[in-house]
Amino acid sequence: MQLKVPEHQVAGHIAKDGKPGPLVDDKGRFFKPLQGDSRGENEVKFYESFSTNTEVPDHIRRFFPVYHGTQAVEGSDGAAMIVLENLLADYSKPSVMDVKMGSRTWYPDASEEYVQKCLKKDTGTTTVSAGFRISGFEVYDHKESSFWKPERKLLRGLKVDGARLTLRKFVSSNSLSDMGSKPDSAFVSSVYGGSNGVLTQLLELKTWFENQTLYHFNSCSILMVYENESILKGNDDDARPQVKLVDFAHVLDGNGVIDHNFLGGLCSFINFLRDILQSPDESAES
Numbered sequence: 001m002q003l004k005v006p007e008h009q010v011a012g013h014i015a016k017d018g019k020p021g022p023l024v025d026d027k028g029r030f031f032k033p034l035q036g037d038s039r040g041e042n043e044v045k046f047y048e049s050f051s052t053n054t055e056v057p058d059h060i061r062r063f064f065p066v067y068h069g070t071q072a073v074e075g076s077d078g079a080a081m082i083v084l085e086n087l088l089a090d091y092s093k094p095s096v097m098d099v100k101m102g103s104r105t106w107y108p109d110a111s112e113e114y115v116q117k118c119l120k121k122d123t124g125t126t127t128v129s130a131g132f133r134i135s136g137f138e139v140y141d142h143k144e145s146s147f148w149k150p151e152r153k154l155l156r157g158l159k160v161d162g163a164r165l166t167l168r169k170f171v172s173s174n175s176l177s178d179m180g181s182k183p184d185s186a187f188v189s190s191v192y193g194g195s196n197g198v199l200t201q202l203l204e205l206k207t208w209f210e211n212q213t214l215y216h217f218n219s220c221s222i223l224m225v226y227e228n229e230s231i232l233k234g235n236d237d238d239a240r241p242q243v244k245l246v247d248f249a250h251v252l253d254g255n256g257v258i259d260h261n262f263l264g265g266l267c268s269f270i271n272f273l274r275d276i277l278q279s280p281d282e283s284a285e286s
């Protein structure tokens with residue numbers, strides 16, 4: 001089995017200090033290392049539960065990566081990996097964004113030290129003020145014919161207006177490396193709009209979150225993807241926008257209670273995208 005480092009990972013852990021990072025194969029699978037503490041175990045527990053839970057409607061399953069169990073991976077010193085569907089396998093020039101949902105990323109019963117660490121990031125980013133934060137993104141820059149990914153530090157410093165501007169840039173065709181440039185929002189209707197667009201998908205997810213009490217998706221992200229190749233060929237209608245949920249390391253049982261943290265963040269995120277769709281030409285301040 002030939003495994004390689006994913007080309008378009010936008011957030012999360014990477015191979016560092018002897019610890020393995022995610023890998024992909026050529027059969028459409030994404031291998032995520034089980035994190036050493038209870039996070040890895042907890043994420044496996046979630047996938048095992050979710051994939052067999054008959055209370056999860058079929059139309060909601062499409063928002064989650066397909067789970068293929070766990071596997072010890074030879075190329076990575078035998079490290080145990082969670083084997084998932086590679087969400088980018090069918091995209092040749094994907095633009096990808098990871099948005100961490102909720103107005104808090106800590107969870108009940110976390111250690112005081114962990115809560116403080118999360119709180120610092122939550123108050124310093126748009127997590128508290130907007131109910132979500134952009135953890136990472138990569139866009140295909142049409143002017144430069146290459147991918148562009150901002151530094152993590154730059155994203156950590158975004159305030160609400162900066163997040164709004166970044167959400168416009170994500171669907172723009174003009175050069176992105178110049179953070180001061182005004183985005184043209186060229187692909188806003190083909191990516192965020194339309195009957196298969198991001199907004200429609202998020203609204204479907206929201207309907208489920210308004211009722212589901214099975215899980216609490218602490219510190220979970222929405223991964224947005226669309227294809228640029230089609231746009232390059234002048235076929236905006238084939239952008240194939242996709243919304244998926246990733247990172248279930250801190251999911252807890254819902255115990256019959258609505259996941260207000262995720263739902264609130266989702267509603268806010270929807271409002272941001274709706275505003276952009278309604279006034280795509282408006283210049284936002286960073």
Ligand SMILES: O=P(O)(O)O[C@@H]1[C@@H](OP(=O)(O)O)[C@H](OP(=O)(O)O)[C@H](O)[C@H](OP(=O)(O)O)[C@H]1OP(=O)(O)O
Pocket residue numbers: 011012013039098100121135219221247249
């Ligand atoms: O270590 P950091 O500060 O990079 O934080 C990680 C987060 O990076 P961020 O700074 O929010 O972009 C990271 O966030 P992303 O996946 O990058 O959105 C995770 O939250 C990670 O925790 P876990 O793997 O979900 O348990 C976080 O790891 P822990 O701090 O929980 O170990």
Ligand SMILES: Nc1ncnc2c1ncn2[C@@H]1O[C@H](COP(=O)(O)OP(=O)(O)O)[C@@H](O)[C@H]1O
Pocket residue numbers: 006008009010011012013014022030032065084085086087088096098136221223246247248249
């Ligand atoms: N199933 C997947 N297919 C493709 N890319 C993925 C998949 N899961 C995660 N990723 C990529 O890896 C990044 C980090 O994933 P995540 O599960 O949040 O890891 P961590 O627990 O290290 O934070 C995501 O932002 C995305 O770019």
